[in-house]
Amino acid sequence: NAGVTQTPKFRVLKTGQSMTLLCAQDMNHEYMYWYRQDPGMGLRLIHYSVGEGTTAKGEVPDGYNVSRLKKQNFLLGLESAAPSQTSVYFCASSYLGSSYNEQFFGPGTRLTVL
Amino acid sequence: KNEVEQSPQNLTAQEGEFITINCSYSVGISALHWLQQHPGGGIVSLFMLSSGKKKHGRLIATINIQEKHSSLHITASHPRDSAVYICAAPYSGGGADGLTFGKGTHLIIQP
Numbered sequence: 001n002a003g004v005t006q007t008p009k010f011r012v013l014k015t016g017q018s019m020t021l022l023c024a025q026d027m028n029h030e031y032m033y034w035y036r037q038d039p040g041m042g043l044r045l046i047h048y049s050v051g052e053g054t055t056a057k058g059e060v061p062d063g064y065n066v067s068r069l070k071k072q073n074f075l076l077g078l079e080s081a082a083p084s085q086t087s088v089y090f091c092a093s094s095y096l097g098s099s100y101n102e103q104f105f106g107p108g109t110r111l112t113v114l
Numbered sequence: 115k116n117e118v119e120q121s122p123q124n125l126t127a128q129e130g131e132f133i134t135i136n137c138s139y140s141v142g143i144s145a146l147h148w149l150q151q152h153p154g155g156g157i158v159s160l161f162m163l164s165s166g167k168k169k170h171g172r173l174i175a176t177i178n179i180q181e182k183h184s185s186l187h188i189t190a191s192h193p194r195d196s197a198v199y200i201c202a203a204p205y206s207g208g209g210a211d212g213l214t215f216g217k218g219t220h221l222i223i224q225p
């Protein structure tokens with residue numbers, strides 16, 4: 001099993017460009033999450049999904065959109081990238097919610113917006 | 115939103131020492147998570163616990179639900195334990211899910 005994978009691993013964007021980060025899991029997990037990690041701050045929740053076809057906002061959702069068309073995939077989109085979105089992005093998944101199961105994390109995507 | 119505080123922020127110790135990292139949170143929860151972030155950046159879950167104590171090898175996690183406090187202990191520390199250790203609590207209220215994280219404890223074990 002590959003666990004949780006993220007594509008791409010690194011990306012450099014110019015301000016205003018768009019991109020999509022892909023997260024895939026092969027553990028049949030219902031819940032999937034997108035977090036961002038910035039220096040000096042803890043990980044912060046961007047969006048999450050409790051099942052195929054559902055998404056919900058987290059702590060810092062502005063400037064991002066997500067989709068969960070298939071159970072195994074969770075996409076994070078940046079429509080018009082800004083330098084403030086320079087960060088490391090982690091995807092995670094769990095069988096049930098945060099109060100019940102541990103989360104499995106992907107390796108991260110390092111995004112730089114110039 | 116649950117506020118999660120960790121201490122210390124940085125910790126340097128000698129190989130073999132007993133290590134303690136503390137975590138406190140502001141809102142009652144049903145489970146607390148401890149994670150490890152490797153120097154290369156990868157994050158793995160170490161423990162999820164809702165009461166008492168759990169042990170995996172040289173790692174021990176304890177939680178006191180009434181005091182809203184948890185500790186992570188490492189016995190017989192080794193340089194390979196050098197990493198960032200992160201405490202996280204589930205969001206509470208409003209049916210929201212996901213974790214809220216402490217800022218992490220950067221641990222260095224010197225040979």
